[in-house]
Amino acid sequence: MDKIRPHVKIVDDFLKKHESKIKDLRFMAHLFRKSLLSMIGLILILTLVIVALFAPFLASQHPSYVRVSTEQGTTVTEERWDIDFSQKLLPPSAEHLFGTDDFGRDIFSMVIYGSQTSFRICIIVVAISTLIGIILGGIAGYFGGIIDEVLMRITDVFLAVPYLILAMAIAAALGRSIDHIMEAMIIVWWPTYARLMRGQVLAVREQQFVEAARSVGASNSRILFRHIFPNSFAPLLVEITLDLGAVLLVAAGLSFIGLGASPGTAEWGLMISSGRIHMFHAWWYVTFPGLAILLVVLGFNLLGDGLRDVTDPKLRR
């Protein structure tokens, strides 16, 4: 049997080798399912991921993408939505679920496409800053000494300036665009992860299994990648989940000020900003994009809280 279906054996071996870890994960999943709020968070995020993925099927209007050249001489892709003034500022109806904006565009469709932009911002910003943070924090914590001292003083300085304001200044220096907002936010966000990772490495470094690995002659990189990083994963995951929401809030705030996409793009912060002057005669214009932001951030926060509760051994048993 084994000779005919070798993959079965591989799976069996894998299951046997990781038996305790799988048991642990099962137990966490069980705890997670028992928590109503965590499940609401998970469902919110899953729903929104599906909305973002299937936007072309859910929306009734669709943007077109055109390449335009900027003042700096580079070309960028800009999002364009059809304008129809005969349809402007219509209240919610069966045809336009969330009403229309001042250019007659369907707000429901823009909110749906906006989820793609939002997820893109959150994921790119958090992924790149986590990567930078893990590498620098890992190095600082593992090697210690002067490297550690210098890196930590640098993070101190970054953390000494409020997020939104430093990101605003950097984005203003780079010029207006969503990409620049993301770059600014990565610059602002990585120190958080560097510190978290460093703390984890310091805690794990002194554990017996790391000592044991070192005593049998494992190299620095092997110890870092095989022993220390996997054991630092849980707190990092919690922080990442909670930060996805925080990143969206700051990015939307920067867009609202006017640092993000050019007017007319399906971006939630920007939509609220353009709807502001119409608020008293077209409440739907600012309400729905804002609700979308609230639901996504709420989802990430509930999910993050739930993950923290099940991964923190102090709270668990």
Place this chain on the structure above:
Amino acid sequence: MKTWEFIVRRLLLLIPVIIGVTIITFTVSHVIPADPARAFAGGPKAQPDVIERITKELHLDQPLWIQYFYYLNDIVHLNLGKSYLESRPVVDSLAQYFPATLELTIFSMLIAIPLGIVGGIVSAIRRNKLSDHITRIIAIVGYSLPIFWLALMLQYAFAYQFPILPLEGRLAIGMNAPSSITGLYVVDSIITGNLDTLASTLYHLILPAFTLGFATLALILRMTRSSMLEVMGMDYIRTGRAKGLSERTVIYKHALRNALIPTVTVTGLSFGGLLGGAVLTETIFNWPGMGRFAARAVLGFDFSAVMGFTILVAIIYVVANLIVDILYAVIDPRVKLGGG
């Protein structure tokens, strides 16, 4: 370590952080822009002669490290450049707008701290009862809300649909500001005995202060609740109950004092969020503070103003954290023993 030694140590540690902050703001203003001279001269609409003048004024044709020393020298002499939108030194604009932001921040703290602490205590004492669930929902929604959207929704509800509060501004239209002593309208109108102005100021503060403070309220609520729950499980609380102390004494004298320590830290840290939130809140409520000034500067390519605001806020934040650290050492003697 004595308290004063601790304070001196912290003050000395402040110097490298402030130098570091100036390196960051220098990098942001002089290194990151593709063309710093153009950025300082007003962005895309900059005139060639202005660009040339600014290049000379800021020594932008010199090597970077020389530029940095000129930059530091300017900061030390409180020269943050000229605001392009307001045609006056940035320092003058910031000085004019600072009190309005300070007043707004203080009032948002005055709303957030007591409500947050009381809510947290109630939530912890009545764990898993209805009031606990309600406060927990308020807490989690509170820090998931986009602050600018909350501001707009509150305006819609309380200034338009049920017009019981003013839409924007610091005073009723047509009312004169109290003679400027501190710049804080509430304080100034009390000093000058002008009760009408005082009433109008307070009335105009409600919505923006609540908006700005709501996220902090949520944070304090959550922190107080969880640290209350942790403390209530400690041995000394059981001892207190066992020796027959009333529940009141146990909660307010024994538990709360210890539970408030993490709350102080969180409050200090949330100050940075408040300063950031002020940019959005002030813009929406047309509040004449530094935040609105900065947001307008961003839109109007007033680069000196944006950078001046950033430096000032960074320094305020660093000092605020220092104060929290010291406060922390005073209420929790263990901090000093740990060697800081």
